[in-house]
Amino acid sequence: MRKNITKFLLLTIAFTFALSVNYIFAAWIGPTQTPPLGNTPMPVNVGSIAQVKDGGLSLNSLAVFGNGYFQDNVGIGTVSPSAKLDVAGGVKVGNDSAACTATKEGTIRYNDTTSCMEYCGGANLGWLTIGACGLYSKTVTGNDHIGAGNSETLMQDMQISDNFPNPTIVDFVAKVYIVACGGCTNQGVIRLYVDGVQKKEQYVSVDCSSGGNPHCTQWHDVSLDDTISSGGEHTVEIRWNRTGGSEPNPQLWQPGHDYPRVLKINQI
Numbered sequence: 001m002r003k004n005i006t007k008f009l010l011l012t013i014a015f016t017f018a019l020s021v022n023y024i025f026a027a028w029i030g031p032t033q034t035p036p037l038g039n040t041p042m043p044v045n046v047g048s049i050a051q052v053k054d055g056g057l058s059l060n061s062l063a064v065f066g067n068g069y070f071q072d073n074v075g076i077g078t079v080s081p082s083a084k085l086d087v088a089g090g091v092k093v094g095n096d097s098a099a100c101t102a103t104k105e106g107t108i109r110y111n112d113t114t115s116c117m118e119y120c121g122g123a124n125l126g127w128l129t130i131g132a133c134g135l136y137s138k139t140v141t142g143n144d145h146i147g148a149g150n151s152e153t154l155m156q157d158m159q160i161s162d163n164f165p166n167p168t169i170v171d172f173v174a175k176v177y178i179v180a181c182g183g184c185t186n187q188g189v190i191r192l193y194v195d196g197v198q199k200k201e202q203y204v205s206v207d208c209s210s211g212g213n214p215h216c217t218q219w220h221d222v223s224l225d226d227t228i229s230s231g232g233e234h235t236v237e238i239r240w241n242r243t244g245g246s247e248p249n250p251q252l253w254q255p256g257h258d259y260p261r262v263l264k265i266n267q268i
Helices: 002-025
Strands: 074-076 085-087 108-111 116-121 126-129 137-142 153-164 168-181 185-194 197-207 215-228 232-245 261-267
Touching: 137 153, 153 261, 168 185, 168 197, 168 232, 185 215, 197 215, 215 232, 232 261
Parallel strands: 074 085
Antiparallel strands: 108 116, 116 126, 137 261, 153 232, 168 215, 168 261, 185 197, 185 232
């Protein structure tokens, strides 16, 4: 028994000694290329050289001091984004005091003065309210002299083209001063158009056939309204057209009479 133990110890010592000698005298093989090239991938470091990592990278926090580029979709709160920006939760938007220009078209902001969400867009490029907050309202006025021939004429300043919310109501109010020469009549119609389609109309006339020196005149209160049920780009116009009579130069407004005509668009 004692002989066996002695043999085992001798064999163990000899094996250990052989391994040690082999380790000491083993040939060392250096890298085939200048590090970190070759068989050693470049580690993520703080250097100024751009790096591309094929695998995923998980971080507890990340700060980017400059612009960022994402080739595919970005998910916040979701690992499988289905859009360019997919947010699982609320999104907080701040104010943007810059002017709405062509380069900013499509931008949204929270107007902290009116407490309303707005977007940059519309036919005339401006900050427009989203939804019912800060109800949309636009008004144009005019009181100029208008002469009308025998064809339909757009009243000066009586046109609004914009991106309307849904729904809106159109109101046109005016005091019409119509004139005809002595022995003449003058008849006409005022019409409200939305996107080139006639919606409402009101006729006006003056009869001076029994004579007058030099003119007969008559005032008419005009009121036209219509509802635009769909939001989006629309054009509202007020037009005047002569429909009959014998007045050789039919007139709707005369200089010196400053009763305004008012076209309003208001969100309901």
